[in-house]
Amino acid sequence: MALKVVIKKEKVDDARPRQSARDDDKTEIEARILELLRKYPKGINDKILETHMPNLDIQIRVDVINDLLTKKKMKLFQAPGTNELFWGLNEQPVSIKLKEVDKEENVVMRIIEEAGNKGILNKDIRDQSGLNLTTINKILKALEGKNLIKSVLSISVAKIKVYMLFDLQPDRSVTGGSWYTDGEFESELVDIVNQQCYRMLQQKAEAAKLKAMDGPLIVRNASFLSSKEICQMISDMNIVKFNLTVEEIEAILETLVYDGKIEMRMVSDGDERIKTYRIVETLLSSAAIVRIPCGVCPVIKICGTAGEVQPKNCVYYDQWLD
Ligand code: SF4
Structure with a gap:
């Protein structure tokens, strides 16, 4: 598994040379912040920015925000009735x-x-x-x-x-999001991130089992990871060379949910609703069920309690049970 990650690191460097340049990073971050400002017409604060872009380097963040304020694309204002400062969109009409x-x-x-x-x-x-x-x-x-x-x-x-x-940041339906490069879907990269997400949740579940003495509910609750935590862990692994957002990692996690490998639970953190995930542990391996000889038997139509083909002398079962 680790070997695959190293191989991909080189591939991503090749596939995304533009991502390595600091100026290009800033342009991309600027576009993302503007997109976020459009999503939150009442403005965004530090907390919202942190939630959506948890891996953003503080210095780059300060530089980009200052640039946006200087270019008058963004404005700083005090939320009515509070002392809290927000950034809002200031697009030129x-x-x-x-x-x-x-x-x-x-x-x-x-x-x-x-x-x-x-x-x-x-x-x-x-x-x-x-x-x-x-x-x-x-x-x-x-x-x-x-x-x-x-x-x-x-x-x-x-x-x-x-x-x-x-000035507009293209809609995801146009670009496909960060998992596309020049219109091409990065299936290999998505597969690796998908596997890593699942592995992290497996490790979390295994660590949670050490708390078995505290009861099943504690074990269950301790086996969840939030999308923000997973996003941070994937970013720390340097598998992707762009600023991964929580939404992008949630899109990957959603595929694991559809595959029935993990489950999602919404939890509240103050005013915010957060998505958390844990692996689904089945009591019986589904692979074993689908592989039982009768499920794929070529002579099932003539198999019965009488005749030449009978379960009691079934060679397929002999091989399977061996
Ligand atoms: S018992 Fe053996 S022969 Fe009969 S249907 Fe199942 S696999 Fe086929």
Whole structure:
């Protein structure tokens, strides 16, 4: 198992060279913080940031927040009726940006703005604007040159470019999230993270059994790990070279839940609801059940208490019981 991890570490370095650069990291973190600000229109505080990005280096976090405040993309404000400070979104209204463009560009910008962070295809812009495709492609190029819009390869539209406002973080349905690189699903990496998550929960369950003297409920409760803890442990292993978020690790854990290998339980931590997980221990191995000879027997139709093929002289059972 450990060997596999080492192999993957090299593969990820190769597959994601952009992730290793500090500036690229900052750009990605900046986009994630902006995405979080859109998700929480009332603003975010340290606790929310910490929950969603638990592995974020403090110095990088301070730098990125200062950059966002300097660029006026984010604002600091005091929550009404409290002394608590929050960061909120301070996006420049598109109407200000539209002063920089001509009439036809203005029409295209409006259509792209309406599409939000899911983006829009140039063919759909043509249908909505009434302009021909050649003109639209020219306008799109000009708007991209002015950093007012950007094109993103969409995994949901057969890897075709969609267009969205420059400042927007593409929706996960467009990029596929961090488990995709240039539109390609990182199945090998996901498999390794999946295995590591399961192994951690196994180890947690084994450690919990040492508390058997305290009773089954204590053992059960001690066998849970929260998605935030698992996220931190996976990040510490350096299997992935990007800033893993709790949501991304929860997506992996969800596949284990669907496979029936682990179970999920929601718990409260103050105002917050947290997902916790533990392995599911079955009393009987399902593999043994599906492998019983009768389940896959080629002569089951002629097997009975009389005749040539009978359970009492079954060779398949002899082999299986050996
Ligand atoms: S008892 Fe043996 S021969 Fe009969 S159905 Fe089962 S496996 Fe097949």
